[in-house]
Amino acid sequence: MLIQENVNLKKFNTFHISTLAKYFCEVLSVEDLLEALAFCQEKNLPFILIGQGSNLLFRQNYTGLIIELNIKGIELVKTTTEHFYVKAQCGENWHSFVQYCLGHGYYGLENLSLIPGTVGAAPVQNIGAYGVEISEFLHELEALEISSGKLLTFSKDECQLSYRHSIFKADWKDRFVITNVTFKLLKTAQPNLSYPALRDALKDLAEDKVDPQTISNAVCNIRMSKLPDPASLGNAGSFFWNPIIPAEKFLSLQQIYPDIVAYPHEEGYKLAAAWLIDKAGWKGYREGDVGVHKEHALVLVNFGEATGKELYDLSVRIQQSVLEIFGIKLHPEVRII
Ligand code: EPU
Numbered sequence: 001m002l003i004q005e006n007v008n009l010k011k012f013n014t015f016h017i018s019t020l021a022k023y024f025c026e027v028l029s030v031e032d033l034l035e036a037l038a039f040c041q042e043k044n045l046p047f048i049l050i051g052q053g054s055n056l057l058f059r060q061n062y063t064g065l066i067i068e069l070n071i072k073g074i075e076l077v078k079t080t081t082e083h084f085y086v087k088a089q090c091g092e093n094w095h096s097f098v099q100y101c102l103g104h105g106y107y108g109l110e111n112l113s114l115i116p117g118t119v120g121a122a123p124v125q126n127i128g129a130y131g132v133e134i135s136e137f138l139h140e141l142e143a144l145e146i147s148s149g150k151l152l153t154f155s156k157d158e159c160q161l162s163y164r165h166s167i168f169k170a171d172w173k174d175r176f177v178i179t180n181v182t183f184k185l186l187k188t189a190q191p192n193l194s195y196p197a198l199r200d201a202l203k204d205l206a207e208d209k210v211d212p213q214t215i216s217n218a219v220c221n222i223r224m225s226k227l228p229d230p231a232s233l234g235n236a237g238s239f240f241w242n243p244i245i246p247a248e249k250f251l252s253l254q255q256i257y258p259d260i261v262a263y264p265h266e267e268g269y270k271l272a273a274a275w276l277i278d279k280a281g282w283k284g285y286r287e288g289d290v291g292v293h294k295e296h297a298l299v300l301v302n303f304g305e306a307t308g309k310e311l312y313d314l315s316v317r318i319q320q321s322v323l324e325i326f327g328i329k330l331h332p333e334v335r336i337i
Helices: 032-045 095-105 198-200 212-226 247-256 274-278 308-326
Strands: 004-008 020-027 047-052 062-069 074-077 083-089 138-147 151-155 176-186 234-238 262-263 268-271 290-292 299-302
Touching: 020 032, 032 047, 032 062, 032 138, 032 176, 074 095, 083 095, 095 212, 198 212, 247 268, 268 274, 274 308, 290 308, 299 308
Parallel strands: 020 062, 047 062
Antiparallel strands: 004 020, 074 083, 083 176, 138 151, 138 176, 234 299, 262 268, 290 299
16 A cells, blocks of 8 residues: 655635645555554654545644545345345445445435535434435444454444544544445335425425435536535535534524524524525635635535635634624534544
8 A cells, every 4th residue: 555745635625725734645455544544643743534535624734644545345244134235445435335225125215315525424413304314224333443453333313423523523523434324225215305495306206206216316417506516516415414403592593584494493593504504694705716606605615726724714704703703612623633
């Protein structure tokens, strides 16, 4: 395995920020991964694991090792009367995996079409969209414990998945590398049209015509109409989490802003951060090469040669303005380095 020096990360992060990594390597197997980790231990270097860099913002050059996880492979490991158990290696592209499953008649992931990133990154933030989170279909995953080099298996419950969250972002942060994920997928499709925008897009179709491929196509169309394609415009999807607030706080905001967008969530409400940012006047804002997407206020964009610091500074200004107007603190969903 080759460890390169002074590598520009522009094509390894979907914001397309030009920044240098002191060391960079691509790992194609668990053996490569162990070698990369040993290199860091020997040189006492920090490291960052990346898939497709779709949730990262580099504010400065990185002095450690960037490890690009590119371990590939998909296999059907078990079939029962109702389910297919499908194992995918961490470096598989998420959307290609979803399409592979649809093509083989393994159902459930169709609402999660076109999410950028890799299979291995998906459980870390329990990716979710259009009414589905992977927690519904995750069976177990395998992870390499960095301190011991051992491969361990964790059940879905052990991963402690919730909205954009897992134990790998909390107590077990930086302790494991997820090497593969096994999904428990459906033999018989069960369309999930709970998300209003998706239901709307399919409202003219008869119920028996709403098959998983149709749902996947509809999700792709919605995403393409609102979210910029990182291949042509640098971005990392939603920059902030949708804030979850207590019911009383929501009800008092609703008095002032009757059109505020929110969904009941556990004891409180989950607000649409996009609505807050939009209402605060940021949608379509541009200054130099940084800005807020004109179709979606939750998406910060690099129009060309923006630096990570410029994007970060814009995100702080947005946070301050939302805090001043609504008294709500937004938290970045994107990992800031
Ligand atoms: N809205 C505005 N202004 C805008 C955009 C949206 O007011 O510029 C309002 C709309 O009224 C809409 C509401 O905000 O009803 C929610 O918008 P949207 O349906 O686009 O969803 P979101 O809450 O902004 C979340 C996820 C997305 C995911 C969509 C669909 C988070 C942080 N983001 O966005 O995930 O695709 O729901 O399920 O939970 C990502 O994580 O990168 C991502 C794109």
